[in-house]
């Protein structure tokens with residue numbers, strides 16, 4: 001059972017166009033254990049509507065060095081028939097690279113990682129439950 005805790009959005013001004021960039025932080029609990037954090041970022045008014053995100057899975061219950069923590073950067077966009085598409089991206093393309101995120105995986109590594117199913121399980125929840133993201137694409 002997955003539960004997402006939604007923080008208040010952070011709004012910034014986009015460097016390239018002065019539009020509003022929204023940054024979201026979410027904590028995900030699985031059977032009430034903290035096991036994932038994810039971030040999302042998107043800007044209104046850009047030509048191509050997409051969000052970038054990163055899902056970090058691992059021992060979030062402890063403050064120690066994140067040995068067993070891996071991060072999966074991705075993009076979300078809508079297909080022509082308005083279905084959510086999720087695409088993994090390389091770590092170079094990720095706007096987040098904080099050490100607390102653990103090892104940030106490139107697309108290829110991510111797809112071969114045993115936790116990739118968890119990643120897509122979480123993105124399934126994101127596109128149904130994350131209201132700020134849903135509004136952005138609406």
Ligand SMILES: [Zn+2]
Nearest residue numbers: 014016017018
């Ligand atoms: Zn911009």
